[in-house]
Amino acid sequence: QVQLVESGGGLVQPGGSLRLSCAASGFTFSNYFMHWYRQAPGKERELVATITNVGGSTNYADSVKGRFTISRDNAKNTVYLQMNSLKPEDTAVYYCNVVRRATYYWGQGTQVTVSS
Numbered sequence: 189q190v191q192l193v194e195s196g197g198g199l200v201q202p203g204g205s206l207r208l209s210c211a212a213s214g215f216t217f218s219n220y221f222m223h224w225y226r227q228a229p230g231k232e233r234e235l236v237a238t239i240t241n242v243g244g245s246t247n248y249a250d251s252v253k254g255r256f257t258i259s260r261d262n263a264k265n266t267v268y269l270q271m272n273s274l275k276p277e278d279t280a281v282y283y284c285n286v287v288r289r290a291t292y293y294w295g296q297g298t299q300v301t302v303s304s
Contacts, residue, residue, distance in 0.1 A: 190214040190293040192284045197298030200274055204302070208269040210284030210295060218242065218262040220288060224269045226280035226300075233283070237269060252278075274302045 196208040208224070221240055227233040237258035238247045246258050257270040267284060281297040 190286065190288060192286065192293060192295035194282065194284050194295040194298040197282060197300045199301045199303065201304050202275060202302055204274050205270070205272045206274065206300060208271070208282055208298060208300075210267045212265045212267070212284070212286065215286070215288055217265040220286050222260060222267040223285040224258060224267070225283045225285055227283070228280040236282070239267065271300070274300075276302045278302050
């Protein structure tokens with residue numbers, strides 16, 4: 189079965205950096221686009237970044253463009269989100285996502301808190 193396991197969240201000061209990882213299993217990872225979403229308290233889940241199956245193309249929400257970088261290692265079945273210049277408004281639970289056969293799969297999420 190599809191499994192997505194996020195890690196790397198934590199508490200960081202404004203201007204700091206974090207690198208999230210998502211280990212995938214249960215499907216042919218290199219065949220699928222991968223996505224990072226986030227959900228802040230009281231807000232809807234929003235798409236943050238997308239990477240194509242071979243990593244040749246990426247896309248970002250305007251709010252993170254220039255600060256976040258999505259990447260993947262198909263040999264390790266892992267997708268990453270490098271987050272730099274973090275702001276308090278980046279505080280949220282971050283989720284890895286894949287859409288397979290019209291079904292959305294999610295990990296358990298990892299909390300990112302940006303605060304001084």
